[in-house]
Amino acid sequence: MGKSLTRKILEKHLAVGEYVVGQEIGIKIDQTLTQDATGTMAYLQFEAMGLSKVKTELSVSYVDHNTIQVGFENADDHRYLQTVAAKYGIVYSKAGNGICHQVHLERFGKPGKTLLGSDSHTPTGGGIGMIAIGAGGLDVAVAMGGGEFYITCPKVYKINLTGSLQPWVSAKDVVLKMLELFTVKGNVGVIMEYAGPGVKTLSVPERATITNMGAEMGVTTSVFPSDGETRKFLKAQGRESDWVELKADRDAEYDKVIDLDLSTIEPLAAAPHSPGNIVRVADMKNMKVDQVLLGSCTNSSYKDIATVAKIMKGKKASPDVSFGVAPGSRQVLQMAARDGYLADLIDSGARVLESACGFCIGNHQSPKTNAVSLRTSNRNFEGRSGTKDAQVYLVSPEVAAIAAMTGKFTDPRKAGIEYPKVRMPTKFLIDDSMFIFPKDAAKNIEIYRGPNIGTPPTNDRMPDHIRGSVGIKVGDKITTDHIMPAGARLKYRSNVPKYSEFVFEPVDPAFPKRAMDAKKAGKHTVIVAGESYGQGSSREHAALCPMYLGVKAIIAKSVERIHAANLVNFGIISLAFKNMADYDKIEQGDEIEIPDIKKKLQSGEPVILVNRTKNIKIELGYSLSQRQKDILYEGGLLSYTVK
Ligand code: MIC
Ligand code: SF4
Numbered sequence: 001m002g003k004s005l006t007r008k009i010l011e012k013h014l015a016v017g018e019y020v021v022g023q024e025i026g027i028k029i030d031q032t033l034t035q036d037a038t039g040t041m042a043y044l045q046f047e048a049m050g051l052s053k054v055k056t057e058l059s060v061s062y063v064d065h066n067t068i069q070v071g072f073e074n075a076d077d078h079r080y081l082q083t084v085a086a087k088y089g090i091v092y093s094k095a096g097n098g099i100c101h102q103v104h105l106e107r108f109g110k111p112g113k114t115l116l117g118s119d120s121h122t123p124t125g126g127g128i129g130m131i132a133i134g135a136g137g138l139d140v141a142v143a144m145g146g147g148e149f150y151i152t153c154p155k156v157y158k159i160n161l162t163g164s165l166q167p168w169v170s171a172k173d174v175v176l177k178m179l180e181l182f183t184v185k186g187n188v189g190v191i192m193e194y195a196g197p198g199v200k201t202l203s204v205p206e207r208a209t210i211t212n213m214g215a216e217m218g219v220t221t222s223v224f225p226s227d228g229e230t231r232k233f234l235k236a237q238g239r240e241s242d243w244v245e246l247k248a249d250r251d252a253e254y255d256k257v258i259d260l261d262l263s264t265i266e267p268l269a270a271a272p273h274s275p276g277n278i279v280r281v282a283d284m285k286n287m288k289v290d291q292v293l294l295g296s297c298t299n300s301s302y303k304d305i306a307t308v309a310k311i312m313k314g315k316k317a318s319p320d321v322s323f324g325v326a327p328g329s330r331q332v333l334q335m336a337a338r339d340g341y342l343a344d345l346i347d348s349g350a351r352v353l354e355s356a357c358g359f360c361i362g363n364h365q366s367p368k369t370n371a372v373s374l375r376t377s378n379r380n381f382e383g384r385s386g387t388k389d390a391q392v393y394l395v396s397p398e399v400a401a402i403a404a405m406t407g408k409f410t411d412p413r414k415a416g417i418e419y420p421k422v423r424m425p426t427k428f429l430i431d432d433s434m435f436i437f438p439k440d441a442a443k444n445i446e447i448y449r450g451p452n453i454g455t456p457p458t459n460d461r462m463p464d465h466i467r468g469s470v471g472i473k474v475g476d477k478i479t480t481d482h483i484m485p486a487g488a489r490l491k492y493r494s495n496v497p498k499y500s501e502f503v504f505e506p507v508d509p510a511f512p513k514r515a516m517d518a519k520k521a522g523k524h525t526v527i528v529a530g531e532s533y534g535q536g537s538s539r540e541h542a543a544l545c546p547m548y549l550g551v552k553a554i555i556a557k558s559v560e561r562i563h564a565a566n567l568v569n570f571g572i573i574s575l576a577f578k579n580m581a582d583y584d585k586i587e588q589g590d591e592i593e594i595p596d597i598k599k600k601l602q603s604g605e606p607v608i609l610v611n612r613t614k615n616i617k618i619e620l621g622y623s624l625s626q627r628q629k630d631i632l633y634e635g636g637l638l639s640y641t642v643k
Contacts, residue, residue: 002249076450098329127208161198300328534563
C-alpha cells in the first residue's frame with residue numbers, strides 16, 4: 001500500500017515514537033509562527049528556558065491581533081516582542097504588515113515543511129503543502145528551543161475533489177460544505193488531505209481558505225498537495241526555488257475517502273452561533289443585513305478583495321449597511337491600491353480597516369444590538385463580535401459583497417450581476433520592508449518590558465489528592481471565547497493576574513472570585529463540562545488563567561485537541577465521564593474529592609470522584625501518554641522542561 005501525503009511529511013519529521021495511528025508521536029518542527037496575543041506569553045516562556053537562540057529553520061513573530069492600542073499595553077507588548085525577536089534570531093513582522101497566516105503563506109510557507117503556530121488557524125499553511133498545526137504558546141516555545149511537538153498519530157481522510165466551482169461559489173463554500181459534512185465535533189486526531197482532479201482548479205489562496213477554516217472541524221490540520229498551481233504561486237511571490245512537488249502515492253491508504261464534486265456546491269453560510277451551523281444562502285429569504293465585513297485570515301487575499309471590488313465598482317453600499325474591508329496583508333493592500341480596487345471600494349462606501357485581525361477577534365466593529373452581521377471570517381461564537389445578541393453569519397466574499405449592496409441576504413446567483421473573473425497575479429508586489437530580520441550580532445539587545453508584562457506564573461506539583469468543590473458547571477461546546485474572552489479584554493494577555501479576573505466572564509462573571517477565594521482557603525477547584533469543551537482558539541490563557549485561579553481538573557464529556565494539550569501544559573488534568581449520565585449527578589458547588597489521583601495515574605487505574613454533597617462516587621477515565629503524566633506530575637510543561 002502506498003502512502004498519503006500526510007504520512008510522507010510526518011514520517012520525514014518523525015523524531016519520537018512510531019507511525020502507528022492513535023499513538024503519540026513527536027515531530028520535528030521546521031518553522032514556527034506566533035502572533036502578539038499569544039506571543040508575549042510564548043516568548044516569556046521561551047526566555048524562561050534560558051536558551052540563547054531559536055533552533056528552528058525559521059521563526060516569525062507577527063503583530064496582528066492587538067493593534068487597537070487604546071492605552072499603553074498593546075504598544076508595550078509590541079516593543080517587547082520586537083526586542084525579543086532581535087535577541088533570539090526571530091523575524092519580526094511589524095503591526096500593519098498583515099495577518100500572520102496570510103503573510104506567512106505569501107512570504108515564508110514552504111511545501112513539505114512543518115509549521116507550528118500559536119494560533120489555531122496555522123493550518124492555513126496546508127494550502128501550500130505544509131503540515132501546519134496550531135498549538136498553545138508554550139508548545140511553540142518548546143519547538144523554538146528545538147523540542148519535538150507531540151500529536152496523536154492521525155487518521156487521514158482523503159477528500160477527493162472532482163469538478164470545478166460554479167460562478168458565485170467559492171473556496172469558502174467548499175469549507176462550509178465540509179463543516180456541514182463533518183460538523184465542529186468528533187474529528188479530533190484527524191488530518192484532512194485534499195486530492196483528486198478538482199485540486200488543480202483551486203489556487204493556493206483558495207486552498208488556504210479551506211485549510212484555514214478546517215480548524216473549525218477540530219481536526220489536527222488539513223493539507224493540499226504541492227503541484228503546478230503551488231509552483232505558480234511561489235514563482236509569483238519570487239520564491240520558485242521553495243517549490244517541491246508533493247503528492248500522495250496512487251495507491252495510498254486512507255482511513256476514509258470522501259468524494260466531493262465542486263460543481264455541486266452552492267453558496268452557503270454558517271448561521272449563529274457556530275461555524276458548523278450550515279444553511280443555504282438561497283434559503284435566507286432576503287433577511288435584512290446591518291453589517292458586512294470582508295477580511296480575516298480566511299478570506300482577505302488579493303483575489304477576495306479584487307472580487308468584491310469588481311462587484312462593487314460603480315455601485316454603493318446600502319445606506320443601512322455598515323460595510324468594512326480589511327485586506328489580509330500589506331501586500332494585498334498595496335496591490336489593491338496599485339490596481340485601483342481600493343479606490344473602487346472606497347467609492348462604494350467601504351470603511352477601509354487595518355490589515356489585521358481587528359473585527360474578527362471582536363476588538364472593534366461590534367455591530368448594533370441584535371444586528372445581522374455577515375462576515376467572511378471563520379468563527380461566529382456568541383458574543384465574539386463584542387455584541388452579545390448579534391447574529392453573525394459566516395459567508396464568502398461574493399455573498400458579502402452582494403449583501404453590502406442590497407442590504408439583504410441575497411443569493412448572488414440571482415442578483416442579476418455578471419460574475420467577476422479575477423485572475424491570479426503572475427507577479428505579486430514584493431516589499432519586505434515591514435519585516436525586521438534578525439542580525440547575527442544581537443546578543444547585547446536589551447529586552448523592553450513595559451508595566452503590562454508579568455512573569456508567567458508557574459504551578460505547584462500535582463497534589464496527591466484533589467479536594468475542593470465544583471467551581472462551575474457548563475454545557476456542551478464551550479469555546480475558549482467563553483472561557484477566556486478576547487475582544488476588549490485582549491490587552492491583558494501579558495498580565496495573567498489581571499486577565500484571570502475575566503475567566504468565564506460571558507458565562508458566569510462571579511467564577512474568578514469564587515475560585516480565588518477557594519484557593520486562598522487552601523481548596524482546589526474543578527470545572528465540570530459537557531461535550532467538546534475548549535473548542536476554537538489555541539489561546540493557552542484558557543488553561544493558564546484557570547490554573548492561576550487554582551483549578552486542578554476539568555471533568556468533561558470530551559475536550560478538544562488544542563485545549564486538551566494546553567491543559568496538560570499547565571498542569572490541569574482532564575478527566576472524562578465513563579458514563580455520560582453521570583454528568584447529571586454533579587452540580588456547581590458540590591464538595592468533591594478525587595483521592596490518590598497521582599497513584600491512580602501511575603498505576604493506570606480509573607479515577608474515582610467522590611461527590612461528598614450527593615454522597616455518590618463517579619468513575620472517570622483519562623487518555624494520557626506517559627510523557628503527559630510526567631508533565632502533570634511536575635505541574636506543567638515549563639517546570640518539566642526546565643527542571
Ligand atoms: C482566534 O481566532 O480565536 C484567535 C484570536 O486568533 C486565537 C488566538 C488567540 O486567542 O490569541 C486562535 O485562533 O488561536
Ligand atoms: Fe486573526 Fe481572526 Fe484569523 Fe484569529 S481567526 S488569526 S483573530 S483573523
